[in-house]
Amino acid sequence: MQAKFPGKLLPYIFLLPTIIICGLFIYYPAAMTFRTSMYQSLFFGARQRFVGIQNFTRLLTSPNYLRSMGITLWFVFLVVAIGLSLSLLIAVLLNRKLHAAKALRVALVWPYALSPAVAGTIWLFLFNPHSGLVNYLLDLLFSNKPDWFSHPTLALTMLIVTSIWNNFGYNLVFFLAGLQNISDSFMEAAEVDGASFWRQLFHVTIPLLSPTIFFLLVININYAFFDTVGMVDVMTKGGPANATNMLIYQLYKDGFQNFNSGLAAAQSLILFVFVVGLTLLQFRTTGRMVHYGS
Amino acid sequence: MRKLRWIVVCTALVLALIGSAAVFAAPVKVTFWHAMGGDIGRNMEAMIDDYNASQSEVYVESVFRGAYPEVLNSTIASAMAGTAPTVVQIYEVGSLAAIDSGVFVPIDQFIGPDEVDWDDYVDAVMNYYRVGDTQWSMPFNSSSAILYINADMFRKAGLDPDNPPKTFSEIIEASRKIVESGVAPYGITWPLHTWFVEQWMAEQGAPLVNNDNGRSARPTTINTDTPEMRRIFEWWKELYDEGLWINPGVEDWDQANAYFMGQQVAMEITSTSDVTFLTNAGREAGFEVICAEMPVPDDVPRHGVVPGGASIWLIGNKPREEQEAAVKFLKWMSSPEQQVRWHKSTGYFPIRKSAIEMLEAEGWFKENPNFRVALDQVLETLPSVGTQGAFIGRFQEVRNILEEAFQMVMGGSTVEAALAEAKTQVERSFADYNSLF
Numbered sequence: 001m002q003a004k005f006p007g008k009l010l011p012y013i014f015l016l017p018t019i020i021i022c023g024l025f026i027y028y029p030a031a032m033t034f035r036t037s038m039y040q041s042l043f044f045g046a047r048q049r050f051v052g053i054q055n056f057t058r059l060l061t062s063p064n065y066l067r068s069m070g071i072t073l074w075f076v077f078l079v080v081a082i083g084l085s086l087s088l089l090i091a092v093l094l095n096r097k098l099h100a101a102k103a104l105r106v107a108l109v110w111p112y113a114l115s116p117a118v119a120g121t122i123w124l125f126l127f128n129p130h131s132g133l134v135n136y137l138l139d140l141l142f143s144n145k146p147d148w149f150s151h152p153t154l155a156l157t158m159l160i161v162t163s164i165w166n167n168f169g170y171n172l173v174f175f176l177a178g179l180q181n182i183s184d185s186f187m188e189a190a191e192v193d194g195a196s197f198w199r200q201l202f203h204v205t206i207p208l209l210s211p212t213i214f215f216l217l218v219i220n221i222n223y224a225f226f227d228t229v230g231m232v233d234v235m236t237k238g239g240p241a242n243a244t245n246m247l248i249y250q251l252y253k254d255g256f257q258n259f260n261s262g263l264a265a266a267q268s269l270i271l272f273v274f275v276v277g278l279t280l281l282q283f284r285t286t287g288r289m290v291h292y293g294s
Numbered sequence: 295m296r297k298l299r300w301i302v303v304c305t306a307l308v309l310a311l312i313g314s315a316a317v318f319a320a321p322v323k324v325t326f327w328h329a330m331g332g333d334i335g336r337n338m339e340a341m342i343d344d345y346n347a348s349q350s351e352v353y354v355e356s357v358f359r360g361a362y363p364e365v366l367n368s369t370i371a372s373a374m375a376g377t378a379p380t381v382v383q384i385y386e387v388g389s390l391a392a393i394d395s396g397v398f399v400p401i402d403q404f405i406g407p408d409e410v411d412w413d414d415y416v417d418a419v420m421n422y423y424r425v426g427d428t429q430w431s432m433p434f435n436s437s438s439a440i441l442y443i444n445a446d447m448f449r450k451a452g453l454d455p456d457n458p459p460k461t462f463s464e465i466i467e468a469s470r471k472i473v474e475s476g477v478a479p480y481g482i483t484w485p486l487h488t489w490f491v492e493q494w495m496a497e498q499g500a501p502l503v504n505n506d507n508g509r510s511a512r513p514t515t516i517n518t519d520t521p522e523m524r525r526i527f528e529w530w531k532e533l534y535d536e537g538l539w540i541n542p543g544v545e546d547w548d549q550a551n552a553y554f555m556g557q558q559v560a561m562e563i564t565s566t567s568d569v570t571f572l573t574n575a576g577r578e579a580g581f582e583v584i585c586a587e588m589p590v591p592d593d594v595p596r597h598g599v600v601p602g603g604a605s606i607w608l609i610g611n612k613p614r615e616e617q618e619a620a621v622k623f624l625k626w627m628s629s630p631e632q633q634v635r636w637h638k639s640t641g642y643f644p645i646r647k648s649a650i651e652m653l654e655a656e657g658w659f660k661e662n663p664n665f666r667v668a669l670d671q672v673l674e675t676l677p678s679v680g681t682q683g684a685f686i687g688r689f690q691e692v693r694n695i696l697e698e699a700f701q702m703v704m705g706g707s708t709v710e711a712a713l714a715e716a717k718t719q720v721e722r723s724f725a726d727y728n729s730l731f
Binding site for chain 2: 043045239240259
């Protein structure tokens with residue numbers, strides 16, 4: 001159904017505010033980023049020198065940067081996979097008529113309202129090797145108090161746990177909404193056919209939820225790549241020895257601590273290409289597996 | 295007729311009011327960005343409120359802009375955008391970046407030859423912020439690193455707090471005794487921060503970078519392959535490997551303080567700017583805090599420390615009237631009376647010799663010996679290229695690289711390998727920076 005406009009000019013006038021804002025705040029900065037990435041620069045452009053693609057070649061041949069990329073990909077994979085699976089499971093369990101359903105729902109969703117930096121601060125205290133709650137419980141149960149900040153794998157684990165916790169509410173809300181859209185007749189039919197809980201989950205619920213899952217995949221990947229920079233800064237500052245140096249955190253350091261806007265812009269572009277590429281790949285592969293309309 | 299008279303009278307009154315308002319000059323507004331938060335921040339705000347209340351020529355609006363790196367960053371960004379403040383507190387290691395950014399103007403351009411008694415300012419501090427004959431900024435809060443000791447824990451472990459450990463090996467022995475006696479789970483802590491490495495290099499009389507510590511020309515390499523640097527890292531590694539030093543986190547001043555106040559360690563090395571805070575915290579928690587000079591490597595004569603902290607810089611491209619008002623504010627902030635007040639409420643040492651004399655005259659240091667330690671360390675410093683402090687443009691990057699180097703050591707790397715890697719990275723950073731000049 002197409003809208004009919006009385007004149008040829010009117011649609012463009014309606015679009016104008018959006019175009020202006022997008023232009024000023026998205027397209028123009030993107031173009032400037034592209035330009036900046038071809039310079040070695042200092043102090044936000046006070047001094048600069050054209051270097052062409054040198055920033056890019058430096059980054060793509062730097063073992064530190066490639067290591068950073070590996071760490072980020074591994075981090076994103078775990079945050080998305082574990083985060084979505086866990087929130088789906090909890091959503092399915094929470095979808096039943098429980099007495100405490102409403103209260104549980106609030107309790108599980110509200111951490112999403114916290115900014116990643118605040119979530120990082122909370123878990124920083126919880127993971128404190130000496131006085132944190134996590135180590136207190138681990139000590140009680142296993143007589144072991146690991147040093148979460150000094151060990152590379154433990155530091156990454158800490159960040160993964162915090163990221164999943166922070167975004168959990170978002171995933172839960174969407175899954176619950178999606179589940180409520182599934183008519184009961186599907187679930188009853190499956191039960192009548194003798195399907196177990198897991199069978200129902202994998203053969204009925206998940207295929208019917210596929211649009212939601214696909215949407216959340218894209219959102220979560222974006223979240224894990226970009227929104228966790230505050231968390232990294234608060235908890236580990238990229239350490240120990242760059243074990244948690246996410247691509248976005250290295251970008252922040254280069255742009256805002258080392259005054260190297262050119263290198264930061266180049267990293268920004270590489271990240272952009274990466275994430276867009278990943279999203280396109282997703283549309284091609286898992287996008288095909290989505291069933292729209294029940 | 296009556297109406298006309300009323301109109302004339304009212305107009306005359308209004309004009310008179312406007313005229314009289316013009317006679318009373320409104321105070322010149324000065325915006326001041328600083329990095330002082332928490333207790334120290336409250337003290338600073340109180341001082342500025344008093345300044346505003348005490349005179350009507352200058353009104354200072356102060357804004358807390360976060361930690362030192364953020365303040366420098368946001369200042370340069372805002373200067374590019376044309377929305378910069380009038381004066382800014384920049385940390386000492388941001389000095390070369392501040393000069394190279396072109397955003398600031400030396401304060402001595404606004405201070406006449408006899409207006410300020412520069413001789414009354416502590417030499418070590420003035421020399422840090424001077425390049426050639428130009429005095430770039432007004433020193434304000436200067437600090438050095440000192441050793442805080444939990445005297446009660448020391449006595450329980452059989453150590454004498456009045457005879458504190460002075461050398462690296464004495465720290466190791468004291469820490470071992472603390473841990474073995476079970477008095478505390480760890481012996482010592484300090485934030486995982488390159489500032490301490492810089493201080494230990496200076497104590498050994500070694501410049502951190504080449505070209506006279508970056509003072510005669512921008513540095514091209516860092517002195518990580520020297521015995522002085524290796525001594526620092528080897529000792530630090532030994533403390534970590536033996537479980538005597540606890541890692542509070544990278545550049546985490548608060549967590550290091552928390553460990554000391556929570557009595558998880560018997561010793562802490564941190565800035566003198568926390569002397570008031572930690573002494574009071576100790577008193578509340580029931581233990582006595584004694585301060586001592588930083589430990590130094592064995593068999594190396596003490597050369598002294600690099601003044602830490604920050605100074606206040608003047609932004610260029612502002613109306614002359616505003617800059618002159620700002621300079622009035624700076625002179626007041628560094629006046630002896632205000633320096634005495636600032637010292638007593640925080641622990642930063644006074645940068646005016648007359649302020650020190652005032653404090654001595656009233657017996658302040660006798661009653662509060664902890665406050666004397668940092669000051670003595672600075673006054674006894676032998677002037678040299680090493681103790682003048684390094685001038686590096688991308689100082690924060692160099693700090694990050696050295697902090698990563700020690701984290702590699704904690705992860706099992708040898709000191710040689712970690713320092714060699716650090717050197718390569720720093721040299722590349724220097725090459726990039728210098729290529730733009």
